[in-house]
Amino acid sequence: MNRTILAVSMLVLALAADPARAQSSDPASHHPGGADSVKSGTGTGIVQKIDSEKGTVTIKHGPVRALDMPGMTMTFPVKDKAQLAGLKPLQKVEFDLSYDGKNFLILQIK
Numbered sequence: 229m230n231r232t233i234l235a236v237s238m239l240v241l242a243l244a245a246d247p248a249r250a251q252s253s254d255p256a257s258h259h260p261g262g263a264d265s266v267k268s269g270t271g272t273g274i275v276q277k278i279d280s281e282k283g284t285v286t287i288k289h290g291p292v293r294a295l296d297m298p299g300m301t302m303t304f305p306v307k308d309k310a311q312l313a314g315l316k317p318l319q320k321v322e323f324d325l326s327y328d329g330k331n332f333l334i335l336q337i338k
């Protein structure tokens with residue numbers, strides 16, 4: 229009788245523990261969907277406007293396929309304001325762009 233109760237309670241414990249262990253050891257469960265992951269891509273375009281005080285550059289750019297962005301004119305903040313120093317309006321540029329799900333950021337422009 230005692231042995232049966234012991235066996236049953238051990239089985240219950242084993243069943244209860246297993247799903248919990250499987251859940252906490254699954255790394256994917258901590259980052260569902262990857263909606264907050266940072267994407268990056270490369271684009272080319274023509275400089276329209278530079279704001280060295282704000283640290284932004286307006287670019288008429290072609291499609292950036294990695295970020296699902298069609299060609300358009302838009303203003304980007306740059307990570308390093310010093311990179312704006314060498315830019316002039318109507319200059320052709322190539323840029324590395326990141327997108328964190330909310331904001332774009334130019335990592336490098338030349």
Ligand SMILES: [Cu+2]
Nearest residue numbers: 297300301302
């Ligand atoms: Cu754009």
